[in-house]
Amino acid sequence: MGAHVRWVIGVVFVSSLLPRPAAAQPAQPTSGPMTVERLHSGFMVAPDFKATIFDKKVSPLAGGYAGWVTDDTIFIGGAGYWLTNGSRDRRLAYGGLMVQWLTKTEGPVGFSLKGLIGGGQSTLTTSVTEIAYPLNGPPFGDYYPDPRAPMPLPVPSQITTNVRFSQDFFVAEPEADVLFHLGRGVRLTAGVGYRAVSVDHGGDGSRIRGATGSIALQIGGR
DSSP states (O other): OOHHHHHHHHHHHHHHHSOOOOOOOOOOOOOOOOOOOOOOOEEEEEEEEEEEEETTEEEEEEEEEEEEEETTTEEEEEEEEEETTOBTTBEEEEEEEEEEEEEOTTSSEEEEEEEEEEEEEEEEEEEEEEEEOOOOOSOHHHHOSSTTSOOOOOOOEEEEEEEEEEEEEEEEEEEEEEEEEEETTEEEEEEEEEEEEEESTTOOOTTTOEEEEEEEEEEEOO
């Protein structure tokens, strides 16, 4: 074996004994704390009771809403309400599509905004006063001993009666609620809103529209 071959082998052997620099390692991404929250969807039903201004009086309403909740956030369904102390002369009922946005539904307290758009019917009474003139009277001679005397003018009288009338109306009712978490899929809500109405044929909606306060129990939604 030549001297130059032995020299090359010696260099390789010595170099193999030397410490090698550590290979550069790719940077590993670091991750902080991660919160995984599962979203739920499902059918929800809610009996709902309201105190409202109707015909300028505080009146109770009963009803509720039912529909589908998507991702604990959006509710779309139907709702209906009616006057619980109504009579033949005083009635109110309305309903329609309801859309609700919910937030913080998993915490002890959450919030929501909802709105109802639809229609309804009311029955109210109003007083009508008429002027009545006498059509017949006693025989002529009882009033006019002298036929040449001037004939007196008839004296009118006022007659007041109550008239019942019904009105169809369009309703839009926005409402803001606070949600109280009672258990899995059960929430108690309390809120305030306003019932805005539009009456056809030049009717008066001032006796129908009014503020509302509600308490509801939401069941389901997951």
